[in-house]
Amino acid sequence: MQLLNVVWLRNDLRYFDNAVLCSAAEDAARTGAAVLALFIATPQTWQQHDMAPIKQDLIRRRVMQLQHEMMLLNIPLLAVEGSSYRQVTGVFTSLSRQFQLKVFVQTEYELREQQRDAAVEQLVVAQAGQFIRFDTQCIMPPGTIRTQQGDIYKVFTPFKRTWLSRLKEQGVQCLAKPEALPASNLQFVLPQLPALKNADNSSAAWPVAEAEVLDLMRAFCRSKVQDYHQARDFPAIDGTSKLSAYLALGVLSPSQCVARLQLEAADSWQQDKSGAEVWLSELIWREFYKHILVAWPQLIKHQPFQADTAAIRWSNNNSLFQAWCDGMTGYPIVDAAMRQLNQTGWMHNRLRMIAAGFLVKDLHIDWRLGERYFMSKLIDGDFAANNGGWQWAASTGTDAAPYFRIFNPVSQSEKFDPQGDFIRLYVPQLSKLHGKALHWPHTLGGVKGYPAPVVDHAVARKQTLALFAEVKKPG
Structure with a gap:
């Protein structure tokens, strides 16, 4: 049976400094194995994980570009479209019937990904193949x-x-990119999965070469x-x-x-x-x-790192949450931040802290709702970083901001967008305002087309302190 080294690509979509790819190529040079790079899109699972459409688009565009780049190494990159992780094992079942497999993968840390990899490993090893992980x-x-x-x-x-x-x-x-391998005429039969679908171009502003x-x-x-x-x-x-x-x-x-x-x-x-x-x-x-x-794998199940904060009685007001999502809170820096996210799929890091802090400590909405919303919009959505950032802002995580540290969204606006250039870019209703009026337009008695503040920050701050004090009491 022919030897086949499978480079199973997931979130390691590169050919420079890729230990998985280099090891598979070096092994093939020694053993004479053929090399196949494999990418399996699973949009149904991506959706279950709240992956932003713009991130899905960037992945598709990158994989299609990588197919061309891998041709220079004489390594075919097969990119197919499944629906969920359940279909992944079918691909490897089919390959293992045709080849003696060595599967090379980079370790992934999230729970479902670990379960998927364990199922594939069990299948490959049962067919006398190898499943080789790289924690890179x-x-x-x-x-x-x-x-x-x-x-x-x-x-x-x-x-x-x-x-x-x-x-x-x-x-x-x-690591340098691998040396080009001898050209091969690799032939195989797979389950009837379609080729990777074309991207929708929502991430076109982001290069992929x-x-x-x-x-x-x-x-x-x-x-x-x-x-x-x-x-x-x-x-x-x-x-x-x-x-x-x-x-x-x-x-x-x-x-x-x-x-x-x-x-x-x-x-x-x-x-x-x-x-x-x-x-x-x-x-x-x-x-x-x-x-x-x-x-602490319980974090993958959206548990707070600080267990006592699980008892906080969030108000979870739907209309306030929607105002935050839409950038219609009446706080210009928060609204500009959320509109940047909604329009571009990216948000400046300082604004992520301000927007997250506002949702939790001004609107008293469970941080997990904001965490999920960010993941559904961010082109750079990464579970560990997103969860860590939200738990930091919510004062529920490891090394978190103390719960009594509460950003004032108006002073944050004045400090980090002093001329208002960023606010004007995303909140055109305020484009003619300057100075204090731009950061707090309600001093003017309101601006046409722009909402009144949905909460009073000073009042909300006191309520936040009470919410945390309730669960932080001894005993």
Whole structure:
């Protein structure tokens, strides 16, 4: 029976620095096995996971581009359209009847993904094949960064300190793309699954060629990162990397980002509070949340990290939630943020904190409703990062903001959009206002076409403190 190395691609859609792909190719060079890259779209499961349509579109466009890029390596990329994870095993059942399989995969951490992989592994091994995992989503795989007592860190700062210490010990290495394999005439029969459907083009503003994405990352590290610590909080400034969508899909690896940062900002990446050091911290936050997710899998089931906060009596007012979703709360910075999300599929990170804090601590709506809404809209939706960010804002998570730290949306607006340029971009009803009137137009007695504030922040703040005090009482 012919040997076949299957590179099962999921959220590692790249050919540079891809241990799964490189290992499969190197093994094939030794054994003479054929190599097949495989991607199985599962839109029904994606929908169950609240994956944003714009993210689904970016995945489709990226996979189609990757098919062309893999041709240069003489590795066919078969991209098929299933409906749910249940259909994945059928593909491997069919292949295992025709070939001796070695399946190469990158580990995924979420519950259903683990169950899917376990089912495929059982099937492949039962047919005398191999299922080989690579834990390469993070530079430091979950479970490898621990306290001196051997525990998982629950607080970011000491986690970061240990993470950086480990980085200095072992460095970061990036793999080149594999050498092209000899051309093969691989023949196989699969279940009647259609080819990957064409993308709907909603993500057209986001490039998908790997070389272009790498250039974006290099350009950021070369010319923007030095100002990142100052520019990143101002949504009217193009001061962030906007690489999160590519990290979520695995078009970029975190190792590539850190290696390039060390190269381009060699003198400053270790300098406290420099732009490079602050951006590196954001990459470490991404890893921190994945470590937390693996160590506390109840988070995948949307449980709060701080168990006592499960008893908070959220009001969950539907009309207030809808006003927040639509960007019609009467608080300009919140509304501009939500309209940016709805219109573009992306939201500036400072605004994510403001919008999330407002939903929970001004509207008293369960953070899980906001978490789900963000996932349904974000092109860079990543469960661990999204859950971690929401639990931070809601004061229910690990290393969370103290519950009594409550953003004032008006002062946040004045501080981070002082000229109102961002607000005017997304709330055209306020385009002629300036100064205090722009950040709080209700001083004018109202603006035509723009809603009155749905809550009084000062009153809502006191109610929030009472809600948390109720569950934080001793005993």
